[in-house]
Amino acid sequence: MLEVEELAAGYGETRVLHGLSLTVARGEVVALLGRNGVGKTTTLRAIMGLLPPAGGRIRLQGRDITGLPAHRIARLGVGYVPETRDIFPSLTVRENLELAWRLGRREGPWDLESIYAFFPRLRERCDNPGTALSGGEQQMLAIARALVQNPDLLLLDEPTEGLAPIVVQEIRTKLRELIATGLTVLLVEQNFRFATPLASRCYILARGRVAWHGPAAELAASEELQRRLLAV
Numbered sequence: 001m002l003e004v005e006e007l008a009a010g011y012g013e014t015r016v017l018h019g020l021s022l023t024v025a026r027g028e029v030v031a032l033l034g035r036n037g038v039g040k041t042t043t044l045r046a047i048m049g050l051l052p053p054a055g056g057r058i059r060l061q062g063r064d065i066t067g068l069p070a071h072r073i074a075r076l077g078v079g080y081v082p083e084t085r086d087i088f089p090s091l092t093v094r095e096n097l098e099l100a101w102r103l104g105r106r107e108g109p110w111d112l113e114s115i116y117a118f119f120p121r122l123r124e125r126c127d128n129p130g131t132a133l134s135g136g137e138q139q140m141l142a143i144a145r146a147l148v149q150n151p152d153l154l155l156l157d158e159p160t161e162g163l164a165p166i167v168v169q170e171i172r173t174k175l176r177e178l179i180a181t182g183l184t185v186l187l188v189e190q191n192f193r194f195a196t197p198l199a200s201r202c203y204i205l206a207r208g209r210v211a212w213h214g215p216a217a218e219l220a221a222s223e224e225l226q227r228r229l230l231a232v
Contacts (some may be wrong), residue, residue: 006055020056031203032188115144
């Protein structure tokens with residue numbers, strides 16, 4: 001589904017990624033882990049076309065998408081849920097979803113009714129503006145807004161950031177249900193204990209490069225890896 005080869009990217013003269021390579025197979029969930037500032041979000045932004053790569057190649061289902069603008073990458077089947085969620089605060093829940101659905105226009109299982117069935121709280125809050133939603137509800141809406149475009153690949157950046165433990169558990173449950181449908185996911189997370197039960201494989205970044213790659217179960221079982229590459 002996704003191939004990233006020797007990706008280099010950064011902001012201005014500051015280089016963040018230094019030749020990062022990873023793959024995600026169709027139907028697979030891959031977690032991208034690491035301490036703050038190692039390039040996890042930068043990787044997603046570069047894949048999504050929000051940050052022009054300084055080098056390397058990005059392929060989606062065999063097609064070179066390196067340097068394409070974000071709207072073209074979205075139409076090719078990539079959904080993006082940013083860490084900041086980026087809900088339109090002046091629009092209602094329904095309007096946020098309708099806007100994404102109209103712009104996406106890709107065939108698939110997700111429409112407004114199926115989104116409301118999957119996230120019943122969004123149906124209850126459909127007439128509320130984005131500013132009236134809790135953090136957990138905003139995260140649900142951000143995920144729903146990506147899903148309604150029927151992506152082949154979902155890029156999910158820090159879905160548990162700033163959420164209470166009970167809400168984190170709810171998000172985990174919903175992600176498990178999504179994964180069970182066969183959706184391909186590249187998940188960026190600071191909390192490896194949240195990510196490893198969901199993912200089949202993990203990449204750990206350090207200083208803009210892959211420092212470790214392997215099965216999620218191996219990382220979950222290795223205190224040495226966790227301490228060396230993830231501990232603050």
